[in-house]
Amino acid sequence: MSDIQILDGGMGQELIHRYGQPPTPLWSTHVMMHEPDLVGDIHDDYFAAGADVATTNSYAIHRDRLERHDAANGTSLEDDFANLHQKACEIASRARDKHGKGMIAGSLGPLGFSYRPDLSFPPEEAAEIFAEIVKIHEPLVDVHLIETVSSIEHARGGLLGTSASSKPTWLAMTVKDEDGTKLRSGESLADIKPLIDEYNIEKLLINCATPEAVDQSISVISDVKVPFGAYANGFTFITSDFTKTETVDALQARDDLGPEAYADFCDKWANQGATVLGGCCEVGPAHIAELKRRFG
Numbered sequence: 001m002s003d004i005q006i007l008d009g010g011m012g013q014e015l016i017h018r019y020g021q022p023p024t025p026l027w028s029t030h031v032m033m034h035e036p037d038l039v040g041d042i043h044d045d046y047f048a049a050g051a052d053v054a055t056t057n058s059y060a061i062h063r064d065r066l067e068r069h070d071a072a073n074g075t076s077l078e079d080d081f082a083n084l085h086q087k088a089c090e091i092a093s094r095a096r097d098k099h100g101k102g103m104i105a106g107s108l109g110p111l112g113f114s115y116r117p118d119l120s121f122p123p124e125e126a127a128e129i130f131a132e133i134v135k136i137h138e139p140l141v142d143v144h145l146i147e148t149v150s151s152i153e154h155a156r157g158g159l160l161g162t163s164a165s166s167k168p169t170w171l172a173m174t175v176k177d178e179d180g181t182k183l184r185s186g187e188s189l190a191d192i193k194p195l196i197d198e199y200n201i202e203k204l205l206i207n208c209a210t211p212e213a214v215d216q217s218i219s220v221i222s223d224v225k226v227p228f229g230a231y232a233n234g235f236t237f238i239t240s241d242f243t244k245t246e247t248v249d250a251l252q253a254r255d256d257l258g259p260e261a262y263a264d265f266c267d268k269w270a271n272q273g274a275t276v277l278g279g280c281c282e283v284g285p286a287h288i289a290e291l292k293r294r295f296g
Contacts, residue, residue, distance in 0.1 A: 005227075152195070162199075233279075
């Protein structure tokens with residue numbers, strides 16, 4: 001199946017496992033500031049495992065998140081907003097250059113909190129925020145990746161923000177763990193389909209939900225006219241505590257989702273036409289190596 005494009009796996013959880021410090025809502029940004037080589041090592045490991053794409057460590061770098069952190073800790077991270085984005089892109093690019101090939105996907109994470117569509121910004125306001133990031137990423141990435149999109153409104157805001165870019169956009173939706181046909185907002189996943197043509201989405205993905213939920217999601221999106229795929233997480237489920245604090249010690253990793261078990265799920269998605277496969281939280285380099293063995 002040489003037509004399968006292999007994404008990387010999760011960054012944040014790998015940093016937690018390797019850094020050895022308690023997580024915070026800005027743990028991946030914190031590590032990048034203090035141990036940037038660790039972020040680079042993870043990108044290196046994913047490329048070595050067979051990934052075709054490196055996703056920048058910029059998911060949580062939003063002004064609203066930095067401002068909350070500054071207010072709580074007496075810091076001034078928000079002043080480094082542009083530099084942090086530039087740094088995330090440059091670290092990923094160096095890993096790609098060292099590997100000799102591959103793509104860079106500029107990560108655009110959710111505003112507010114992950115999995116909290118009720119805190120989503122109105123699309124026009126969100127568009128301005130995303131557009132600021134897109135302008136920074138534009139010279140350094142191959143594609144803009146709007147991740148963990150939990151509502152139609154969230155999707156529209158992100159897509160408006162990337163609409164002026166010369167680089168393509170991939171849209172990654174997140175669904176309910178208990179019902180993969182529904183976005184975390186409760187809206188039908190199928191309702192995203194009209195946006196594909198409206199905003200010229202290059203690829204449609206499902207991310208950061210259980211593989212079992214993704215099984216259901218792939219059945220919903222398998223009739224779209226653009227390439228589609230998925231990168232699931234390895235958590236048991238997303239808890240209500242996490243949606244309030246965004247520290248991953250509120251989440252539990254599964255013990256039944258090793259590389260072969262995860263790749264078995266990906267086999268099913270590929271058999272339904274998925275051509276983009278990778279991993280999210282708790283899916284690491286060993287999982288990506290197994291995907292490469294099967295699909296590369």
